[in-house]
Amino acid sequence: MKNGLFGLRRPAIVGAASAALLLGTSPAALQAQEVSGELIILQWLGGTEAELWADLQAAFMEANPGVTVRELVVTGVGDMRGAMRTALLGGETVDIIINTWPAFRAELADAGIIQPIDDAWTENDWSTQLSDSWRTLGAIGDDTYGLTYTYGNRSGIWYKTEHLENAGIEPPQTWDALIASFDTLKAAGHEAPFAVPAQFWAHSELFETLLIRTSGVETATALAAHDIPWTDPAVRAALEKYAELLAAGCCASASTMLASDWDAEADQLFLADNRNYLLIGMWMNTRARNDYGLSEGEDYSMFQFPALGLGHDDTSMVDSKELNLTTNGNNPEAAIAFFDFMLSAEASEIQAGYGFASPSSEADTSLLGPVQQISTAAVAESQVQFVLGDLLPGDLVDEYRVQLQRFLQDPSDAMIDSVLEAIEAKAQVSY
Amino acid sequence: MSNGVVNGETAPSGPTSTARGGRAIPGAAHEGRLWRLSDTPAAWLLILPVLVFFSISVVYPLAETIRLSFFDIRGLSAPRYVGLGNYIALFADPLFRNTIVTALIFTLGVTAISVSIGWGLAMLSAFAPAQTMPFRMMVFAAFGISETVSAYMWIMILRPDQAGLLNSIIGIFNPGFAHAWLGDQNTALWALIIAASWSAVGLPLLLCFAAVQAIPKSVLEAAYMDGARPTSIMRHIMMPLSLPGVRVAIFINLLNALRAFDIIFVLTGGGPVRSTETIGYFMYRESMTQFKLGYGAAATVVLLIAVLVVSIPAILQRTAGAK
Known part of the structure; x- marks a missing residue:
């Protein structure tokens, strides 16, 4: 029943709800009567996620026969914001935008393209399904713009179970155990234990987790807002830890790291057995299951980044995807109904089937695969920080990743200073 | 022969095409000059579709690109004129x-x-x-x-x-x-x-x-x-x-x-x-x-x-x- 409660139509819908209850009609049937027309979603996801979305939309249309969902698909490679901006600036009108970048949410809000959803949140009582922390994640100041429908752990390390079993080691729980495992794994015939795909962006994953593990989520938040400079000792400490890892022989040569993207390194781990650890997001789960045909929890698994013992081991980096409501969409009622549907048990179950976790309290976590359950539990026990790269201004994040490439080429103290000064110089003009 | 090669480089099969009549407009040689577009309004009519298409697909985007280059446009924010x-x-x-x-x-x-x-x-x-x-x-x-x-x-x-x-x-x-x-x-x-x-x-x-x-x-x-x-x-x-x-x-x-x-x-x-x-x-x-x-x-x-x-x-x- 909550689905149709939006804006000016609310009294009419409440009236219809009363009539429906009198007639013994179910809320789902009522929803079907009340929401109609075309719902347009700006869609940029590909592969398995696109299939997931097709299933979600089909389920929504089944529950709401009066609604036809149409995807406005934008395609591209890499950062999809360019294609999304092009579509929006080109005059495309959509009701819902799927978004994963907080910085882009702010840009959309500043441009007046999306609107706050606080009224709908209250009217639909979404707080019973999403905790305040998820609401805060989708907020700009006091206004909520994003409804989070899935999230992922970005501080989990993927591994192939047989690698560690053959080497006679357990998933490392501490930094020292992680460092010690490199020689053991190399002795077992693996080329370079830790995969660091540095061709584009994935090498920043390791830095970001090290940042929150050495200095806490507050430091990362302050850095994202440029409340502290990049030359701050806390940032330096994270890079020093990164350098420690490199010095311990964790990884392939710098040129190999710089020549590889995350998928190539995943191949090196899961197909070629040349790597053992890969710190990357939860999309790895789908690739391992679908592309490599591996059995989740048996052939491969995940452990949370080892404890550094610096007082911040309860922190994890996360990402999320959210829905934004546009200001100029033609069907806000259906859009809100769709938001509500995405928090339902049915939508959560569909997501779980594709290996994606829903933050909704209606989600049955037992439906998730074993690795997803490890990940979900780890995030639940952590202080979380959104991926730093997605919080930074566009030109700064570019410079940040390029400078980290320089660091990988030469992880010396002098280079750390040079790298941080270069990022800070860019930050000075980016905010 | 060498002149023929030099003049005919665009037509690999016809290095001496002018001499052989392959590229010259019939009749032009009799008048002692090459045919010109302005000789007939019909020519303009014939190339008009191409001109229209060219204007839409090349000239307009080019002009728009040059115009945009004088503005500071970041993300979805409003353009700000910055000259050069x-x-x-x-x-x-x-x-x-x-x-x-x-x-x-x-x-x-x-x-x-x-x-x-x-x-x-x-x-x-x-x-x-x-x-x-x-x-x-x-x-x-x-x-x-x-x-x-x-x-x-x-x-x-x-x-x-x-x-x-x-x-x-x-x-x-x-x-x-x-x-x-x-x-x-x-x-x-x-x-x-x-x-x-x-x-x-x-x-x-x-x-x-x-x-x-x-x-x-x-x-x-x-x-x-x-x-x-x-x-x-x-x-x-x-x-x-x-x-x-x-x-x-x-x-x-x-x-x-x-x-x-x-x-x-x-x-x-x-x-x-x-x-x-x-x-x-x-x-x-x-x-x-x-x-x-x-x-x-x-x-x-x-x-x-x-x-x-x-x-x-x-x-x-x-x-x-x-x-």
Whole structure:
């Protein structure tokens, strides 16, 4: 029943709800009567996620026969914001935008393209399904713009179970155990234990987790807002830890790291057995299951980044995807109904089937695969920080990743200073 | 004969086409001048659809790009007029200056390698045209392959582990050899140049071969009868007389290399540490990744000017005979 409660139509819908209850009609049937027309979603996801979305939309249309969902698909490679901006600036009108970048949410809000959803949140009582922390994640100041429908752990390390079993080691729980495992794994015939795909962006994953593990989520938040400079000792400490890892022989040569993207390194781990650890997001789960045909929890698994013992081991980096409501969409009622549907048990179950976790309290976590359950539990026990790269201004994040490439080429103290000064110089003009 | 070759370089099969009537407008010769467009309003009517299409698809986007280059546009925010601000910032930007140097090395490298190889293969093929036809077709087929597809093929050749084709070939002589050609700043640009040259050889081969084929048999026969060796014939007759084809090949490959984007995007993404970032990639990064549309548009205009600088002398030279 909550689905149709939006804006000016609310009294009419409440009236219809009363009539429906009198007639013994179910809320789902009522929803079907009340929401109609075309719902347009700006869609940029590909592969398995696109299939997931097709299933979600089909389920929504089944529950709401009066609604036809149409995807406005934008395609591209890499950062999809360019294609999304092009579509929006080109005059495309959509009701819902799927978004994963907080910085882009702010840009959309500043441009007046999306609107706050606080009224709908209250009217639909979404707080019973999403905790305040998820609401805060989708907020700009006091206004909520994003409804989070899935999230992922970005501080989990993927591994192939047989690698560690053959080497006679357990998933490392501490930094020292992680460092010690490199020689053991190399002795077992693996080329370079830790995969660091540095061709584009994935090498920043390791830095970001090290940042929150050495200095806490507050430091990362302050850095994202440029409340502290990049030359701050806390940032330096994270890079020093990164350098420690490199010095311990964790990884392939710098040129190999710089020549590889995350998928190539995943191949090196899961197909070629040349790597053992890969710190990357939860999309790895789908690739391992679908592309490599591996059995989740048996052939491969995940452990949370080892404890550094610096007082911040309860922190994890996360990402999320959210829905934004546009200001100029033609069907806000259906859009809100769709938001509500995405928090339902049915939508959560569909997501779980594709290996994606829903933050909704209606989600049955037992439906998730074993690795997803490890990940979900780890995030639940952590202080979380959104991926730093997605919080930074566009030109700064570019410079940040390029400078980290320089660091990988030469992880010396002098280079750390040079790298941080270069990022800070860019930050000075980016905010 | 040599004049015929020079004047007829655009039509590989007709080096002496003017003399043979292949390219002249019938009747023009009788009036002692070439036919002009302004001779008949019907001509304008006939080219009107093309002009309209050209205006919509080329002139308008070009004008819009130039207009945008005078604005500061960041993301979805409102445009702010900055006059020449983007151009001033562009030339003060060390990254852009680095991009120009990289683009020059890439452009000259690809052009020099592809045209040299294409020209050389054309010379050799000319000695046995029928027998080398399948070979020429194969080389030219690479020219027809999409740059993106070609780039993915080169990823497999240049992949950093021992399974990479290049590494495995070197590994025959040096077991265990593995080099990350695209991840090493010293080799990434050259690896790109080789990869881009591979697909660019086909056109010079075609053009130069056609130019050689246009050399009258009587000239070659005379050289043979005078006792000239094949190497002398190649050096003193075939090479000089095929120069018109070489010039066209240089012109086209230079332009293509200057505008290159796809192969760089797929193979290196401009990296490592921006060492393979050309003007085309810089333009994409600024416009599409960072969505600084005005700044990206300014870079586009600079690229356009670079293309014009290359094109205009070639066009003037090639149309010099037209009255």
